[in-house]
Amino acid sequence: MQMEEFKLMNENEGIPLFKPYIPKNTIEYVTDTLNSRWIGEGPKVKSFENKFAKFVKAKEGCVAVNSGTAALHLSYILSDIKKDDEVICPLFTCTATNLPILYQGGIPIFCDINKNNLNLNVDEIESLISEKTKAIIVVDYGGVPNEYEKLRGICDKYELKLISDCAHCIDGKFKDKRIHEWSDFTIYSFQAIKTMTTGDGGMLICSRVEDTKLAKKIRWFGIDRQKKQQGVWENDILEVGFKYQMNDIAASIGLASLDEIERTLKRRREIFNRYRFNLKKIEHKIFENYQYNRSFTPWLLTLNCGDKRIDLMNHLRKNRIESAQVHYRNDRYSVFGEQKRRFKNMEDLERSYLVVPMYPQMLNDEIDLISNKILEVL
Numbered sequence: 001m002q003m004e005e006f007k008l009m010n011e012n013e014g015i016p017l018f019k020p021y022i023p024k025n026t027i028e029y030v031t032d033t034l035n036s037r038w039i040g041e042g043p044k045v046k047s048f049e050n051k052f053a054k055f056v057k058a059k060e061g062c063v064a065v066n067s068g069t070a071a072l073h074l075s076y077i078l079s080d081i082k083k084d085d086e087v088i089c090p091l092f093t094c095t096a097t098n099l100p101i102l103y104q105g106g107i108p109i110f111c112d113i114n115k116n117n118l119n120l121n122v123d124e125i126e127s128l129i130s131e132k133t134k135a136i137i138v139v140d141y142g143g144v145p146n147e148y149e150k151l152r153g154i155c156d157k158y159e160l161k162l163i164s165d166c167a168h169c170i171d172g173k174f175k176d177k178r179i180h181e182w183s184d185f186t187i188y189s190f191q192a193i194k195t196m197t198t199g200d201g202g203m204l205i206c207s208r209v210e211d212t213k214l215a216k217k218i219r220w221f222g223i224d225r226q227k228k229q230q231g232v233w234e235n236d237i238l239e240v241g242f243k244y245q246m247n248d249i250a251a252s253i254g255l256a257s258l259d260e261i262e263r264t265l266k267r268r269r270e271i272f273n274r275y276r277f278n279l280k281k282i283e284h285k286i287f288e289n290y291q292y293n294r295s296f297t298p299w300l301l302t303l304n305c306g307d308k309r310i311d312l313m314n315h316l317r318k319n320r321i322e323s324a325q326v327h328y329r330n331d332r333y334s335v336f337g338e339q340k341r342r343f344k345n346m347e348d349l350e351r352s353y354l355v356v357p358m359y360p361q362m363l364n365d366e367i368d369l370i371s372n373k374i375l376e377v378l
């Protein structure tokens with residue numbers, strides 16, 4: 001299946017790394033909202049939460065917010081992260097995963113990568129736990145779920161919260177259980193280039209209904225919006241709240257995207273498989289390969305280029321194909337303070353990984369062209 005309607009690529013543009021995917025029916029959903037009484041948080045947000053909960057089979061319900069970062073911040077608040085509490089977190093991720101730990105005055109304790117898939121190395125976690133550890137946050141890099149059985153075991157043993165940043169992995173499973181069934185808090189991002197987008201937006205799933213209720217208050221100034229709208233609010237605010245709620249315009253884009261989600265996921269898997277087939281000779285150089293016990297939603301295709309990353313980037317650029325690192329080791333950002341530990345696996349790979357184009361509108365010819373250009377260098 002190719003998405004023929006998106007075939008026309010600007011001749012001069014070349015092949016970008018990402019392209020937002022906005023289904024055609026989005027215009028109808030958004031127009032309906034613009035013609036209605038609500039454009040702020042209203043009925044469309046509720047419908048989007050319900051429809052997303054159905055898609056990921058979250059019986060606890062969902063909390064829609066205006067970014068994945070906001071969902072992460074809420075999950076740290078609900079995990080009771082306070083000043084000087086430690087959170088074991090991925091070294092290799094978008095800064096959005098780790099910055100909200102600082103909002104709470106918490107201390108990010110970086111964990112090295114697993115060299116096979118660039119996920120956080122689960123086997124290192126126990127050595128990082130201290131009396132101050134409150135939570136572990138993991139990112140399922142590129143869409144590949146981490147080892148959730150081990151993660152859950154560690155969190156239960158040490159009474160820690162498990163938070164999953166599923167910004168890359170909208171539809172992952174480990175041993176037939178969805179990610180949110182393993183975790184205390186699970187977040188999703190609907191930022192422009194994610195598997196599904198609402199322009200900007202995010203979702204939080206809490207394993208406990210009390211947390212879902214509290215998250216809904218904290219996302220809107222600490223006020224129970226439903227009660228306030230029914231005129232039965234007690235006119236008091238007990239928690240420090242934020243302005244993190246999603247609006248109905250974004251939710252409308254999300255509703256349209258959910259109509260298409262199975263098709264989008266199918267196309268992403270096809271693209272990934274076509275790359276794999278084309279790159280069979282260098283299969284071991286693809287980081288997110290299929291792994292036992294996991295179901296996988298490809299969001300990125302990341303290659304281990306060894307010492308040829310610059311050569312490959314230049315070769316792709318010459319052929320008008322974009323590539324990039326996307327994420328960068330977080331300990332290099334001064335905001336996280338000086339790190340005393342070394343991260344051996346990251347050091348071995350930091351000059352080698354490279355992300356190549358992946359988005360549902362890609363044509364098979366484009367995948368084949370990129371694959372050939374990769375093979376010319378690696």
Ligand SMILES: Cc1ncc(COP(=O)(O)O)c(C=O)c1O
Pocket residue numbers: 067068069070093094096097139165167168188189190191200201202
């Ligand atoms: C791993 C990861 N976590 C969190 C985020 C933040 O999501 P948002 O941009 O929706 O705040 C992103 C990307 O944007 C991400 O890649």
